[in-house]
Amino acid sequence: MKRPSIILFVLALLCLYSTNVLAKDGYKLWLQYEKIENKELAESYLNSIHQITIPNHSATTDVIKNELSIALKDMLSTFPVFTEDGIKKNNIVIATPESLPWLDEFIGQNQLDGLGQEGFIIKSIQYKNQPITLITGNADAALLYGTFEFLKLLQTHQSIVDLNIVSVPKTKIRILNHWDNLDRTVERGYAGSSIWNWHLLPDHINQQYIDYARANASIGINGTVLTNVNANALVLTAAYIEKAAALAKVFEPYGIKVYLTARFSAPMEIGQLKTSDPLDEEVQKWWNDKATEIYSYIPNFGGFLVKADSEGQPGPHNYGRTQAEGANLLAKALKPHGGIVMWRAFVYSENTPDDRAKQAYNEFKPLDGEFESNVLVQVKNGAIDFQPREPFHPLFGAMPKTPLMMEFQITQEYLGQGTHLVYLSKLYEEVLNTDTYCKGPGSTVVKIIDGSLENHQLSGMAGVSNIGSDRNWTGNHFGQANWYAFGKLAWNPYASSEKIAEDWIAMTFSNDPKFISTTLDIMSKSREAAVNYMTPLGLHHIMGWNHHYGPAPWITDKHRDDWTSTYYHQAGSDGIGFDRTSSGSDALSQYSPYIEKQFSNPKTCPEKYLLWFHHLPWAYRMESGKTLWEELALHYQAGVDQTTTAIKKWSTLEKSIDNERYQHILSFMKIQEKEAKWWRDACLLYFQQFSKLPLPDAVEKPNKTLEDFKNYKPHFAPGI
Amino acid sequence: MKRPSIILFVLALLCLYSTNVLAKDGYKLWLQYEKIENKELAESYLNSIHQITIPNHSATTDVIKNELSIALKDMLSTFPVFTEDGIKKNNIVIATPESLPWLDEFIGQNQLDGLGQEGFIIKSIQYKNQPITLITGNADAALLYGTFEFLKLLQTHQSIVDLNIVSVPKTKIRILNHWDNLDRTVERGYAGSSIWNWHLLPDHINQQYIDYARANASIGINGTVLTNVNANALVLTAAYIEKAAALAKVFEPYGIKVYLTARFSAPMEIGQLKTSDPLDEEVQKWWNDKATEIYSYIPNFGGFLVKADSEGQPGPHNYGRTQAEGANLLAKALKPHGGIVMWRAFVYSENTPDDRAKQAYNEFKPLDGEFESNVLVQVKNGAIDFQPREPFHPLFGAMPKTPLMMEFQITQEYLGQGTHLVYLSKLYEEVLNTDTYCKGPGSTVVKIIDGSLENHQLSGMAGVSNIGSDRNWTGNHFGQANWYAFGKLAWNPYASSEKIAEDWIAMTFSNDPKFISTTLDIMSKSREAAVNYMTPLGLHHIMGWNHHYGPAPWITDKHRDDWTSTYYHQAGSDGIGFDRTSSGSDALSQYSPYIEKQFSNPKTCPEKYLLWFHHLPWAYRMESGKTLWEELALHYQAGVDQTTTAIKKWSTLEKSIDNERYQHILSFMKIQEKEAKWWRDACLLYFQQFSKLPLPDAVEKPNKTLEDFKNYKPHFAPGI
The missing domain is CATH 3.90.1330.10 (Alpha-glucuronidase, C-terminal domain)
Known part of the structure; x- marks a missing residue:
């Protein structure tokens, strides 16, 4: 038995090589695909992956093959065999229903319909008496999501036999908001400069763009707003649209759409118009033409994110118009192309003497029902501004006719910025699970966000990105966890922060149980520590x-x-x-009577919110x-x-x-x-x-x- | 013979693994330490490296051991055995003379004296009838330089038997000038933001700082000016000195000293003085105290680089004083601590009606002999500003009593900036080899720069850095070649650009002869193309x-x-x-009569300079x-x-x-x-x-x- 020992020695060398010499700079994020050293486990995986059959042909299936190649080589030192048909024992099959005529033997049409275009199933089946692992969904993007989920099982050393995973995203728009400026500075960015090198786009496609798409797709993010909400109208000029189009083309196979921020005064700044009044016909025509132009460059363009009438940004107020009139101007321009508007509710004015916490509610609640069907109102989790802890925003529950998107901040503007280890998923979870009582007990924020409470078709969750040019993407290695958790919660806002963290730790660092439990403990307590x-x-x-x-x-x-x-x-x-009780600013009156009553009395108000209201x-x-x-x-x-x-x-x-x-x-x-x-x-x-x-x-x-x-x-x- | 084939298969897997999967993003620069696939060659190397003996103990010898470990593991898959004594057959011995009492049997005292503190010898010897490779020098930094030279032999697949290499740097100060601002922007930087994260210093030492030091030491660079010549006086406050000290501590084992840019008006801006007049006693005292303060934080502080009276920077002109009086103010403050001043000759004024090309000469030539002994005047290669091609600066040869430092630009401000492949070593070489005729034929620029023409003790070469936060350091992969070549030419300004490029290509990309010759051809023609x-x-x-x-x-x-x-x-x-002849600005009169005569006639003026002068x-x-x-x-x-x-x-x-x-x-x-x-x-x-x-x-x-x-x-x- 000398031979194996020599091989083992060489393999051991290889391990040392990869563990000690190659710097772990964090660039690979949670896609480290660390070699699986447990021989038994590795063999059990190899036994189930004799061959990978992917009948579909698309840019997305190429991405799937590429990801599997990287992952299986790194984790199992194997080069996967890909086929288009000829299903064998211990095969992985990755296919949409139309490529698998026999699929209905195993999965009913009802279940497939329930997946939508992004949900997926991973199921261990016996096809012609042979054990097969099936990854299916109604579109190629769903197959990609399923593939990443499958790889996660390997990364976290889970069993891959007897699988029956069904996963359907709870929100439609799962999107990063980059507050990145065209000069590569990043507002509230603590990880170097913007990863978007506008100067070299569209000619140079940096590898980082591809790895950005891989990382996002792996956690289900399907959209990215490339530019700062404090917007520069230049991004809507042809030269910049062409640059954005180059990124959109990179991201498309990963199921990720590109969105841009629209500066409300763009018709005057880059058009030749004398007004940006949303009710002016010329203005509407300008935006219609602009949308047509953008779609000619970016056929799958997602739409606009807008910050208006806030902190110096122009908006409908300049013309005595409402936020709905402003949003609808853009929504009408995008609607023929299938685009959406994400209109931020973060509107407040230095000229309004009222409590800042009340202003968004005061302005938006009366507009409920007035927004076009392709508008989402994007609401920050709290009424002030991403503080370490805020009560939920009173708009949640106050606009039943309007789909409200959640805006979380992933970058830690108020939570230690570049350096503090704060696992934000705990904050997200706290907000999502809060009961608004708007339709009685159980009317949690999460049910508003996912559209289920009022049966909205559009739904979404936005995260203000913490990504920059730093070699580990987020400056702080634990910033990666917040990006990861945001994506996971956007897909399933009912998920547990602790389970998300466990997976992230294992994928990013180590499957060692002591390492996981210790790190999880640090992360779990970190947000409360920061507060x-x-x-x-x-x-x-x-x-x-x-x-x-x-x-x-x-x-x-x-x-x-x-x-x-x-x-x-x-x-x-x-x-x-x-004092936000009736004796003070009376902001509490914006909440449901149940909450107002509970919070108005300092003795029943949760102490974590005590000085917010009293x-x-x-x-x-x-x-x-x-x-x-x-x-x-x-x-x-x-x-x-x-x-x-x-x-x-x-x-x-x-x-x-x-x-x-x-x-x-x-x-x-x-x-x-x-x-x-x-x-x-x-x-x-x-x-x-x-x-x-x-x-x-x-x-x-x-x-x-x-x-x-x-x-x-x-x-x-x-x-x- | 089955066993070796299995091992080879595993090794082949390992190769594929390292070649295809691991992204080559350029971060490792010319220290790729690519695996040596030629088995015979690898074995011949292994035969000569049975053991590595390093008797000296210092932070620098730790660096040497670390570098050898990385390099030999990556190139030869071997873990080097280090000892402090017990020299054996096929030993590498890395030691200063005082650690090797028997050294004089092989290397004479005269030769050792000629090495100075940085020069090294690599010599194959027979010690007690055993073949030994000796790397020696008078200080640990010299051993580090010798180690990198030895590793270069392996990287470029050269023989390591019968070695007899003696290498002594021709210039004392071999230094990068970072035009990096404290807000992490980089003036004329095209590779992202500054690598210096001032905000996190001194608490966080980024791995990139260490790799920066490794890269620089590998090419003989021994100094770095951290901050922009358009200086911010804040860097001279305690908070920033402490940050700079943290970097200095990282760099010290690599033989690299830290320098700072001194804003001439600092006594008023961060002191409480009413003047910055260099002849004012209070001002002198302020700088004396400041120097003492800096040395209390940074015992091996290198000194100051100063841009004064130029493009808006304050300087001695503000007080009717000369550049010498300005420089001497700082030189006197630094002298007791062993520091130097690099005073830039890039002085010109919008209020001077004369040809800008003449102004530095007009101002500095009369001051020859008036500078303190620890002042170097730093002169750009040409009289305007780093153009694609300029005639040599007329100050070269015009100030025999003053040591003149060369200032080359590595960042490609005028040569295609971030994207153009332009191998600048051709430009450097052209300037260095130009004959000034200042002391008759053979008075080349290089002899002025290395001090040999006038027997100056101080000498130096500065390169304006092209380094930034981009993953490959320089944005353009070929920007790395310019950094590399600058270091190599600073060490030996008589070296051949083409040989430097050959080594760089092999170390950075591949030893494949066709790859080297093709890439060398592209590089060699690139500067002329840009011109x-x-x-x-x-x-x-x-x-x-x-x-x-x-x-x-x-x-x-x-x-x-x-x-x-x-x-x-x-x-x-x-x-x-x-027209810079006598019928025009008469700038030609600043050159030696031989050159003036040749260049004054358009028929004898080299056509490459024709429109510069005519x-x-x-x-x-x-x-x-x-x-x-x-x-x-x-x-x-x-x-x-x-x-x-x-x-x-x-x-x-x-x-x-x-x-x-x-x-x-x-x-x-x-x-x-x-x-x-x-x-x-x-x-x-x-x-x-x-x-x-x-x-x-x-x-x-x-x-x-x-x-x-x-x-x-x-x-x-x-x-x-």
């Missing part, structure tokens, strides 16, 4: 001016109140918190029996402690993965711990001015003064 | 406004003449060219017998033709290398061809307005009008 060391108990919007980096509860007296910190925390000698004295007695001041201070301390604990746990994993990613992550976690202390100390010193109370013993004492913190002005903080 | 399609016959500075992208000979009437195109080409109905009628008869107009047009056409030919040649190499790099390069070459045509057509149509002559038959006719070209305004061209 604790940044904005516990319902505090919000107390971060640094403009760049939003670090704590700055002292920001005040700026040109608009609703961009200051003092506007939101209202701290004074009498207490702290924003202004309370420092000595207010919390559930724990401690005072508000004490609880606040202890929450800040708990947040810091959680970052310290996370580092200790991560340090136990040093030998479990490659050194490059281990060290990268460790250095980021140390930055996070340092910045958590910065948040705790700066905020507590600031609030202590008003509470005039000592810090509880359990809280570490600051080693700087409030003035030190106020005087610290970071230069060139990224993301603006 | 031809951009600025043939001595034309210069006719590129796009501000971004310098593409042709724009029509630029005129800007706020300063010497930033326009018409100022330089002087085209009119009477002819074209800038204004000549369109009908002027050239050496070829053709008119100037015809020659001009034919040169433009020849440039385009060369790009077309290059594509054809490259296309024959499709199967010779990995597809990712092959396609990347091909798409860039197609952009280059398109832009070469743009240059040809725009320039010829523009000049034709004045010549009023038809294009020669051999010249392809433009399919756009001059107005089309003038109206094309590229948006967001990178690099500004």
